[in-house]
Amino acid sequence: MSPKKKKLPAWEKLDNTALLFPVIATEGMSNVYRISATLTEEVDPQALAEAQDKVLSHFLNFRMRLRSGVFWYYFEENDMKYPEVKEENDFPGSYINKSKNNQYLFRVTYYKKRINLEVFHALTDGFGGLVFFKELLYQYLRIRYPEILNVEKDQISSGIFLDKEDSYLRNFKQSKDHSAAYKSKKAITLKGEKLPNGTMGVIHCYLPFVEMKAAAKKYGVTLNQFLVGTYVYAIYKEYLRGDVSKTPINCCVPVDLRSYYNSHTLKNFFVMISAIFRPEKEDYSYEEVLHIIADCLKSQINPEHLNDILSYNVSNEKNKFLRPIPLFLKNIAIRHVYEATAFGTTSTLTNVGKVELREPYEPYVEHFYAMLSMSKGQNMKGAVVTYKDTMILTFSTILADLSILRTFFACLRDEGVHVAVDTNGVWE
């Protein structure tokens, strides 16, 4: 028999959001996010490596490497050995070097009872990362605790989508109004003494879900609006000292578009909306700020506005005059535009949502965490994930001064929320 002819590696174009990340990613601005979970027992590295290999074979979009073309970056199937599962030895969300890690754009690490998945954002967003991470956890637990196999099959979950469509392009509709899409006016930048160069501080806040829900309900806002509003209020009180300011506080909030466009893609599919607060008088009350932010978010989360943002983003990619410009020139232009608009955002707060595990696996997993890396002009970011009865809000920051968070927690405490905190020890 003749040897089987080797198939050419698959390739695909980057989705609309992903086009930005390879251009702007640096050591200090990695565009890597982390999803992690703590288990009830210490992690077994061998079982984790085995789980990663098994799960990865099903997820082609995680088996990609990034390549530069003459006009665009693109993904190509990576034929190298699967990445090594290592003990955590760097700051969360640290840069993923595209020519190391066997050229994979994600890494799986562990430390004591915690398993971490870190993903370069060009690959997928939090939704896609979570789908992969849950399968990794399921597989790990099946290997580590074979008794689960009495009630579960040793295969990836039925019902999950491995769809790789570019939902931005698929749902692109020419919009009449591009002006409403993004406003790039300068916003407040959180400045102050910074941690030593290259250091990333992490603060996990453990918040009882029921208490948080009750606090949000008291003000007639959603949980997300409550979190963003409280965060903006803390910035207003600590950074602006309750003063009038012409420059607004702009907290970006990513919105998952899948439910609006009936998409199941594992690629990026989100847009950013802005929670903007411009203090035009002195001493706004907590309640006033909450309602301003809630109204601001509400006014933007509607299909028309989201479509305006989507079509604005995609229109540049589809522009027939821009497409044939060589990549190195596009990179210069994209970097320039990004840097010019980066200071239009004060911070970002994302809510990954409520994570649910299937019943046989749930007792083995204690907590879920999500965290974001830093961006230009944004020295503090937050990510929320809820699992079982606890909402964990993780702030990542390069600031040495945490007075904004002190005020943030004081607001929560005043609303009857019990707060427990855990850090990565860089402030000690």
Add this chain to the structure above:
Amino acid sequence: MSKKTKAEKKSNKKMQPEETVRSIKKCPQCGIILLQGGDTCPFCHCVPEDQDEETVSQIKKDFGQGAPYPDIMKKQRLVRFALRLILFIMIMITATSIALNFVFTPSIWWSLIVLAGMIYGYVMLDYWIKHDAGFANKIGVQIFVSILFIFLADYLTGNRGWALQWVIPSIILFGDAVVFFLMLLNRSRWTSYLLLLILMEIAGAVILFLLFAGYIQNGILVIICIAVTSVFLLATVIFGDAKITTELKRRFHI
């Protein structure tokens, strides 16, 4: 499949005993529970208070025990020290060269070449360590910077033409050899080096143009350089067949 040897070794090691969990404390000022304890509250710097056993067990029940992190600062300090040590040695060598030059041969400033070489070496070291790009990309940049460096060295030392005539064609030929060996070593991805080869062909063509334009006196090495690169590129395209077509299609997609 992933390397299992290291993971196996780690797994076979007896599971490490649970590290002493730092006691759970509460900040009397902020009212926040600090799951990892600590000497001061990270938010207000107030000394936190210990909690009684009953409260601690309730907190553990409600929130767990937190998620400890490894000490990364130590690793960072080591890397920074290594880079600073290299920089220090380079500065010392350059300073010594300048001093020796000044004392023994003040008429010829050969130490400037040492200085330029050290700057070039450090910039390239930094680029190879820190810059995120594949081998082909790094080699391409290295060849381009070397050509520029040699050209400038020739220009600043009397513009005798040795750079264009001998050294730059030699660098391109060396680049051909490197690409050839990389293609052999990395056979499953040999097409990755195609763009680099095309760029070297373009560089060779520019030198050939300069030869015909009369800027180069002796063109033997230039002719050899362009001939070798062209034959190499032609062979790659002809024998590469579908792989090359696919590579070109992907690389040039608009």
